[in-house]
Amino acid sequence: MIDYLFTEEQQMIRDLCRQITDERIRPVAAELDRTGKFPRDVMKVMAQSDLFGIYIEEKYGGMGGGITEICIATEEFSRGCGGIAISYGASALGTYPIILFGNEEQKQKYLPLLARGEKLAAFGLTEPSAGSDASAMLTTAEKKGDKYILNGMKHFVTGGGEADLYIIIAMTDKSKGARGASLFIVEKGTPGFEFGKKEDKLGIRASSTTELIFNDCAIPQENLLAKEGMGFIAAMKTFDMSRPGIGAQAVGIAQGALDCAVKYARERKQFGKSISTFQGIQWMLADMATQIEAARALVYASAREIDAGKKDVGKDSAMAKLFASDVAMKVTTDAVQIFGGYGYMKEYPVEKFMRDAKITQIYEGTNQIQRNIIGLALIRETLK
Amino acid sequence: MNVVVCIKQVPDTAQVRIDPVTKNLVREGVQAVINPYDFYAIEEGLRLVEKHGGKVTVISMGPPQAEAALREAISLGCDEAVLLSDRAFAGSDTLATSYTLAAAIKKIKDFDVIICGKQAIDGDTAQVGPGIAAHLDIPQITYVRKIEGSEGNALVAQRTLEEGYEVVKAPLPCLITVVKEINKPRIPSLKGKMKAKKAEIIKWGAAHLDAESGRMGIAGSPTEVWKIYSPPPRAKGQIFEGNIEEAVDAVVEGLKDHLN
Missing domain, CATH: 1.20.140.10 (Butyryl-CoA Dehydrogenase, subunit A, domain 3)
Structure with missing residues (x-):
């Protein structure tokens, strides 16, 4: 492999991830591929090894890295199992909108939990009729008092059912098309938020992929990420x-x-x-x-x-x-x-x-x- | 509860070869690792301290490079590390090694349990752990597969036997050696690895120990290696076929011939 001049810390991350891959991922990869069971134990080891913190700022309990660190970890895990690797990566994808667009309160509330791996995150965008054309989404978020009421469904959500925090994109103003969409943080267990069908997939079978169903799901307005229309x-x-x-x-x-x-x-x-x-x-x-x-x-x-x-x-x-x-x-x-x-x-x-x-x-x-x-x-x- | 864990740096057996001429282990170019059984000792030490409080001190005798093994132990969560390194220790057999380690542990003073792996994978003697206990004149429980708990000032552990196990209670301080069934060693954390990089390793030579020089190193090592050789390959077995009675008769005849 070409030397990509990783820093000493990045090399440490790579070695640690390689050890986890050799000792904890490879031995279970075939079994989880067959059963489609979520790699909860491996996620726990990754959390204990601080690996959910490698892309989160130190002031929020992380180690202060970024995308390079995510790539190093994801590549190493994928050598053993692409499904386990994406179960890790999906949480990074769900965390990034908070890193990029979260306000100070949202960051303080969620990032330390995510950095410790106590909570996993996921991102819900795709809908049955809105795949590549994401602007065709039907899920709505209607402002009522100090709450947003979510209705609709997302599908093919990696980490669905297993993650604790979901970044959901929904239309706050349908008349504005793509400029009428907004991002929300929805916590697992919120009334009106349920998981639908779990997909039976060709590959990455250790990862969980489900539908998310919102039925008059009321979320506090503080959970709006960025501004309305910026989604x-x-x-x-x-x-x-x-x-x-x-x-x-x-x-x-x-x-x-x-x-x-x-x-x-x-x-x-x-x-x-x-x-x-x-x-x-x-x-x-x-x-x-x-x-x-x-x-x-x-x-x-x-x-x-x-x-x-x-x-x-x-x-x-x-x-x-x-x-x-x-x-x-x-x-x-x-x-x-x-x-x-x-x-x-x-x-x-x-x-x-x-x-x-x-x-x-x-x-x-x-x-x-x-x-x-x-x-x-x-x-x-x-x-x- | 303060725990001392003794570890050894050994050549990675996955890479080890025997020199066909000298019949010795070829150590050159072979990566050095923590003796695999010692990982179980470290893990058990960490678990004891997580449960009862206290600290884990890890100790190793070896060349200066053994510092890497101690840093790895720190990355797993051990609190302190002591490296015993001195030309005066060179050539130690298991008697001298256990004497030297015991002298160092005496200097550490404050300990309740000493944990060793059941044996090192290079020498395979399983003598150093028991030797330390003997030199310190404390009880030992070898081949521990489970620590059941502590009762008052004693440790209760399951000791592996050839068939089954026995439950042994030993007053503290005591020494145990552990087998791999005892736990599943953890994987280090990134913060642990970073801490290990910066950690200060305590280094002691012969002069730091209250020990007799004639009992350390080559001078204190009565063991002499006469010959090292690969055991001859096991002779090929013989399969007796046919119906059971004929086959059994043939086996019996075969055994008779063999005995005659």
């Missing part, structure tokens, strides 16, 4: 910053698959010798490794410029997510190919990497939407 912009800004995390998940999944493939290629004998001696296999492995490294470089470069406070990061983070997830799909498919028939069997770990990889091309904006973002940015740049 859509705030969500998009959050995704601009969270996308490298998905890229890191993709890189980790791909690396996990490559590691398995190299090991298997050395062990597997055909025609009287190890298949790793065949140039056809070596070239496949070489291409896989090169693509992963290119993806990793893009992911960490994008994470770093976000942490450095650069303004327009949307295009670069879209490139990181797009490229890394396409690489993950290709690399994991090739890893299955190197395993041959064994690769297709659940007895071997490599097919899981391929199933886990697919979602990285879809969520946090499909790769087609990423291309839209990149294309639009290119055109805008020429207009300046």
Whole structure:
């Protein structure tokens, strides 16, 4: 792996996450993939190891890092299990709107709990008829006195049912379209807030994905994040910053698959010798490794410029997510190919990497939407 | 309750090779790690202190590099660390090692329980723990699989036997050695790792200890290694086939031939 010049603290995070992956994630990955059970025990270990605090300011009980730290942790966890990794990452996604748009009271109330991992967060945006076109959402939040009344439903929410805090986007003024959406913090257990169907997924099966149902759910007005009407912009800004995390998940999944493939290629004998001696296999492995490294470089470069406070990061983070997830799909498919028939069997770990990889091309904006973002940015740049 | 945990830095056996010529362990280029059984000792020490209060002091005798093992113990939550390092300790066998460690623990003075892993994975002797207890003239419970609790000024523990276990009560202070069934060692926290980086490691040499120089290092080590060799591979077994009676007869005949 290329040296990305991580600080000593970042290297410590990487080593710690690698230890958790080796000792606590790999041994349970296949079982949780089969049962779809949420990795509560692993989340607890991550919390005890301070890893939910690595992207939260020190004054709120965190360790003071940012997106780079999230990427380091997510990549390491993903080498063991993409589903467990995203259970961690989803809480970061739900925490970021509070970091970016929370007022001092909201930060003081929630960030210390999130930094300690005592509470997990999640983000609810997608609705059955509002996927890539998020502005078509139907969930409403009507102001009544000092409360907002939420009605509607979200689906495909990562961490649904397991998280304690939900960042929900809802229409406060339908007549204004996208500019009529607002973000809210909704706590689990609020009357009128329930969990619907739990999805049965192709991959990342250790993570929980559910519907969220709001039925005259009254939340205090203090739980409005940013200003009314800022919801859509705030969500998009959050995704601009969270996308490298998905890229890191993709890189980790791909690396996990490559590691398995190299090991298997050395062990597997055909025609009287190890298949790793065949140039056809070596070239496949070489291409896989090169693509992963290119993806990793893009992911960490994008994470770093976000942490450095650069303004327009949307295009670069879209490139990181797009490229890394396409690489993950290709690399994991090739890893299955190197395993041959064994690769297709659940007895071997490599097919899981391929199933886990697919979602990285879809969520946090499909790769087609990423291309839209990149294309639009290119055109805008020429207009300046 | 103050706990002293004794740990040893050993070569990572996952990487260890035997030199085909000298038949010795090849230590060069092999990563040094905390002896795996000692992680259970550290964990049990931390749990005792979390339950009863007090502090965990971790101690190791070894070359200066053993400091890394002590820092790792601090990252897991141990409060203090003592490194016993001195050329005068070099070449110690289990007798001299346990004597030196006992002298250091005497200097620490304030302890209720000493915990050791059941053995180190390089020497595999399982002698140092019991040796420390003997030198300190305190009771010991070896192969502990569970601490049931403390009764007054005594510790009650389950001691592993070949079949089953026995419950032993020992007055404090006492020494226990632990087996891996006793707990699941924790993973360090990031804050622990950072604390460990900056922690001050107490370093003692022979001059710091109230100990006789003739009982430490090579001078205090009567053990002599005559020969180190890999045991011969076990001979291939023989499978007797056919119906049961014929097979049993064949086995009996085979055994008779073997005895003759």
